[in-house]
Amino acid sequence: xxxxxxxxxxxxxxxxxxxxxxxxxxxxxxxxxxxxxxxxxxxxxxxxxxxxxxxxxxxxxxxxxxxxxxxxxxxxxxxxxxxxxxxxxxxxxxxxxxxxxxxxxxxxxxxxxxxxxxxxxxxxxxxxxxxxxxxxxxxxxxxxxxxxxxxxxxxxxxxxxxxxxxxxxxxxxxxxxxxxxxxxxxxxxxxxxxxxxxxxxxxxxxxxxxxxxxxxxxxxxxxxxxxxxxxxxxxxxxxxxxxxxxxxxxxxxxxxxxxxxxxxxxxxxxxxxxxxxxxxxxxxxxxxxxxxxxxxxxxxxxxxxxxxxxxxxxxxxxxxxxxxxxxxxxxxxxxxxxxxxxxxxxxxxxxxxxxxxxxxxxxxxxxxxxxxxxxxxxxxxxxxxxxxxxxxxxxxxxxxxxxxxxxxxxxxxxxxxxxxxxxxxxxxxxxxxxxxxxxxxxxxxxxxxxxxxxxxxxxxxxxxxxxxxxxxxxxxxxxxxxxxxxxxxxxxxxxxxxxxxxxxxxxxxxxxxxxxxxxxxxxxxxxxxxxxxxxxxxxxxxxxxxxxxxxxxxxxxxxxxxxxxxxxxxxxxxxxxxxxxxxxxxxxxxx
Numbered sequence: 001x002x003x004x005x006x007x008x009x010x011x012x013x014x015x016x017x018x019x020x021x022x023x024x025x026x027x028x029x030x031x032x033x034x035x036x037x038x039x040x041x042x043x044x045x046x047x048x049x050x051x052x053x054x055x056x057x058x059x060x061x062x063x064x065x066x067x068x069x070x071x072x073x074x075x076x077x078x079x080x081x082x083x084x085x086x087x088x089x090x091x092x093x094x095x096x097x098x099x100x101x102x103x104x105x106x107x108x109x110x111x112x113x114x115x116x117x118x119x120x121x122x123x124x125x126x127x128x129x130x131x132x133x134x135x136x137x138x139x140x141x142x143x144x145x146x147x148x149x150x151x152x153x154x155x156x157x158x159x160x161x162x163x164x165x166x167x168x169x170x171x172x173x174x175x176x177x178x179x180x181x182x183x184x185x186x187x188x189x190x191x192x193x194x195x196x197x198x199x200x201x202x203x204x205x206x207x208x209x210x211x212x213x214x215x216x217x218x219x220x221x222x223x224x225x226x227x228x229x230x231x232x233x234x235x236x237x238x239x240x241x242x243x244x245x246x247x248x249x250x251x252x253x254x255x256x257x258x259x260x261x262x263x264x265x266x267x268x269x270x271x272x273x274x275x276x277x278x279x280x281x282x283x284x285x286x287x288x289x290x291x292x293x294x295x296x297x298x299x300x301x302x303x304x305x306x307x308x309x310x311x312x313x314x315x316x317x318x319x320x321x322x323x324x325x326x327x328x329x330x331x332x333x334x335x336x337x338x339x340x341x342x343x344x345x346x347x348x349x350x351x352x353x354x355x356x357x358x359x360x361x362x363x364x365x366x367x368x369x370x371x372x373x374x375x376x377x378x379x380x381x382x383x384x385x386x387x388x389x390x391x392x393x394x395x396x397x398x399x400x401x402x403x404x405x406x407x408x409x410x411x412x413x414x415x416x417x418x419x420x421x422x423x424x425x426x427x428x429x430x431x432x433x434x435x436x437x438x439x440x441x442x443x444x445x446x447x448x449x450x451x452x453x454x455x456x457x458x459x460x461x462x463x464x465x466x467x468x469x470x471x472x473x474x475x476x477x478x479x480x481x482x483x484x485x486x487x488x489x490x491x492x493x494x495x496x497x498x499x500x501x502x503x504x505x506x507x508x509x510x511x512x513x514x515x516x517x518x519x520x521x522x523x524x525x526x527x528x529x530x531x532x533x534x535x536x537x538x539x540x541x542x543x544x545x546x547x548x549x550x551x552x553x554x555x556x557x558x559x560x561x562x563x564x565x566x567x568x569x570x571x572x573x574x575x576x577x578x579x580x581x582x583x584x585x586x587x588x589x590x591x
Contacts, residue, residue: 006312007074009341012363013067020067023060027091030057035098041105044117050102051126051401058400059362061095064088066360073352073368074344106133107140125399128553135250139239149238159228160511163221167506171213176205186210195299200287207296211499214506221505222475226467232513233467244464248514252408253556258567259517263461265573266454266520272577273451274491276443276584281493283440283591294495295486301444303437308375312345315371315378322382322424323417325533327541333392334385342388343367357384357414359391361400382421386414394551407518408556413548415526416533418445423534426586436590439583446580449523455489457517459504464513478504525565527576532564 014020033053040046068088072081106114111134117123118130140146173186176194179201184190186209194206214221232244241247246256281293283302316338324331337343344351347370359365365388371377390413394403419442426438462481466473483501490496509515532540540563547563557567566572 005341006343006345007341008070008344008366010067010070013063013070013360020064023064024091027057027060027064027095030060031095031098034095034102038101038105041102042109042113044120044122047106047117048122048126051123051129054099054102055125055400057095061092062361062400063363065092066358066363066366069358070344070366074348075350076352077350103133104140104143104146106130107137108143111137126401128402139241139247139250141238145238149235156231159224159231163224163228163511164508166217166220166224167214167508171217173213174209176202176209178202178205192299195296196301198287198300198304200289200297203296203300204294207294207497208499210506211502214502215499218475218479218502218505222473222478225478225505225510226473228511228513229464229467233464243468245461245514252518253406253552254408255557255568258521258557259457259461259514261568261570262454262517262520262524262573263458265570265577266451267458268570269573269577270451270489270491272580272584273447273489274493276447276580277491278493279584279588292495293493295490295497295500298490298494299444301437301440303433303440309373310375310378311373312371315381318378318425319382319385319421322421323385325420325536325541327545330389330541330545333389337365337367337385337388343369345369345371347372355380355384357387357391359388359395359403361395361403365389365391365395379418379421382417383414386417389413390548393545393549397549398551398553402553403551405552405559406556407515408521409525409559411519411522412525412529412560415523416530416544419526419530420533423530432590436587439587439590443580443583443587446523446527446576446583450520450576450580451489453516453519455485456504456507456509457514457520459485460510460514460516521567524573524576525560525567527579528565528572529563531575531579 014023030053034050034057037046037050037053041050065088068081068084072078072085075081114130114134114137118127118134123130141149168188175183176186177183179199184194184202186194186206191206191210194202197203229244232247236242236244236247239247241250242256245259249256249259277293277298280298280302281288284293284297284300285291287300287302288297320331320334320338323334342364344367351370352368353370355367355369357365357367367384367388369377369380369384371381387410390405390410391403394405397403422438422442426435426442429435429438459482463473463478479501482504483496486500486503487496504510507516529544533544544563547559550559550562554562560567
């Protein structure tokens with residue numbers, strides 16, 4: 001598309017190169033000013049001056065970095081864009097190095113002083129930041145111990161890097177054959193495409209090709225993963241956390257109670273997942289020549305949708321219509337994003353792949369798409385604009401330190417939009433097959449996010465508890481733990497192929513310990529919120545937008561509670577399971 005109206009308008013960041021260079025100069029001055037407070041963060045006056053300088057520096061840096069990244073992502077084959085981006089990254093590193101003394105230095109102050117500063121009217125804008133430091137203080141070691149741990153951080157981090165390099169650069173997947181005997185390439189990226197396709201022989205061959213190298217290298221991967229687990233368990237013990245889950249959940253503004261409540265609630269409702277898989281087996285009966293549904297069949301939507309060519313203007317209208325339930329204020333901001341080049345729309349040569357949203361404080365969010373006129377692109381627009389609106393409302397209501405929200409709530413606004421869109425499309429289509437396809441897609445999303453990610457979370461919980469109890473584990477132990485969980489979660493309708501016991505070894509998120517459960521709590525939160533919005537509960541949309549506006553100014557658990565989502569209560573998860581059950585019933589009625 002040659003029409004620049006479908007490209008980002010980056011003049012909202014800098015109107016000229018001279019303006020950008022002036023911002024870089026100002027930022028470098030702030031770096032020097034911030035460094036000048038080293039050794040002085042022991043009194044209210046200097047602490048305030050430090051924070052004042054930090055806020056101004058961050059406002060400049062986000063614009064400098066975003067501009068460079070967006071230019072680079074528009075054309076990653078342009079060497080000037082690449083250099084611009086690398087320079088911005090280096091500038092950010094320079095800032096981090098010069099400001100790295102601040103948190104350790106602030107933590108050295110007495111708890112009484114920190115509390116006094118946090119409650120001083122002069123520090124109102126920085127109260128939340130100081131409260132985080134107070135919260136972390138009990139888990140911070142002596143200066144010498146912290147320096148020692150810091151010196152080993154690169155060594156500890158090498159395990160995850162070694163896993164990434166080993167499983168991406170060094171793994172070779174065997175080619176696969178389709179039903180016609182044609183040989184096809186196999187890769188991480190192609191795997192999901194093959195498993196969603198109609199060719200069952202290709203699905204089976206892709207499944208086996210994916211897990212063969214993990215089986216062949218399972219002992220090496222086991223040692224890498226257990227080293228990571230032991231690192232986390234040891235760090236939690238040294239920092240005086242109850243256990244590894246406690247450390248991870250506190251870092252998420254969450255609670256260990258949330259983790260356990262999620263796992264218990266899902267286990268109590270596994271029957272619904274089993275019912276869905278039994279229905280899926282019935283729906284796929286014409287494709288299952290052996291009358292058995294294997295794990296490589298469960299990603300197949302039997303209501304294969306005829307690919308439609310969706311014009312971007314029509315996609316925008318669908319999203320706006322679907323989200324009109326959010327009210328005039330929300331929709332006006334969506335239109336502003338669409339009409340004022342906040343979105344880089346079309347796929348182009350050398351453009352960054354995928355889709356994302358990035359808020360730029362003091363300007364507005366920017367959304368990257370790779371629109372190819374596919375029906376799935378409509379959902380992507382709704383999803384990314386959910387992120388964008390979250391950033392917009394937070395940035396316009398909070399200072400830059402409090403605007404950023406945690407991973408616990410990061411996917412909520414985007415998933416709420418997806419659910420609202422899906423329900424709008426289901427309600428407004430007369431085509432029975434398309435309606436069934438959309439319901440099936442939504443059920444698959446919930447199964448893959450709420451059930452599957454909780455299964456991953458349960459695996460992590462079991463492994464970490466065994467290491468905390470000083471048990472020695474082998475690759476066979478890990479395989480057995482995982483295989484037993486797969487059988488429990490998938491039930492009797494699905495043949496749990498032997499290769500699946502190696503699946504744990506291909507989940508990179510396991511090296512970001514206790515990360516996956518946030519996908520499950522995120523979709524649960526989104527379902528509860530979307531249900532309240534769709535039922536037009538009085539005042540709820542306003543309450544939800546207020547939550548988005550709070551950004552990261554409160555703990556994530558408290559933010560969600562403000563909209564009736566208490567992740568420590570099983571009743572919250574019951575709403576999600578009831579929604580799953582209702583959609584399951586709708587799909588059954590259509591067949």
